[in-house]
Ligand SMILES: Nc1ccn([C@@H]2O[C@H](COP(=O)(O)O)[C@@H](O)[C@H]2O)c(=O)n1
């Protein structure tokens with residue numbers, strides 16, 4: 001059986017925070033604000049996996065009212081989400097995702113992001129696609145006020 005999920009997330013860009021996207025720290029004058037490390041891409045992917053599983057979203061599993069998740073490493077959150085998928089008997093089909101940011105330039109960091117995500121999900125890097133786009137200076141992303149990410153995930157039931 002195949003199940004599909006989609007995820008979408010947004011975080012504000014502010015001074016004095018690291019810019020962590022897809023588990024990679026990107027050198028930039030601003031970073032993403034959140035209760036956790038605000039890794040917008042890993043949150044969108046985590047939500048897509050939970051969506052495919054019919055298991056709600058990361059806010060349900062890791063509430064932003066819980067001090068345990070203050071400045072949490074979103075790689076660890078994705079690892080926990082993937083444990084749920086494995087427990088329910090699923091493996092990764094493929095992921096497609098898009099980072100929506102005017103700046104910084106994501107392209108140099110995308111191979112590292114895809115490698116990291118594939119490692120966490122026990123998959124081959126060919127199963128993980130990460131893209132980036134600007135919004136041509138339009139809207140909140142275009143003004144550099146925040147960064148958004150979206151993701152679609154296909155999970156396959158493991159046949160025993
Ligand atoms: N933050 C970003 C945004 C885009 N890219 C890359 O640039 C290409 C052109 O972007 P457009 O928005 O003009 O389509 C795009 O295909 C991305 O590869 C990027 O690296 N970082």
Ligand SMILES: C[C@@]1(CO)OP(=O)(O)OP(=O)(O)OC[C@H]1O
Nearest residue numbers: 034035036038059062063064069
């Ligand atoms: C990850 C969590 C938990 O630390 O907090 P944030 O970093 O604020 O991120 P968000 O995308 O709002 O989603 C869920 C949260 O509960």
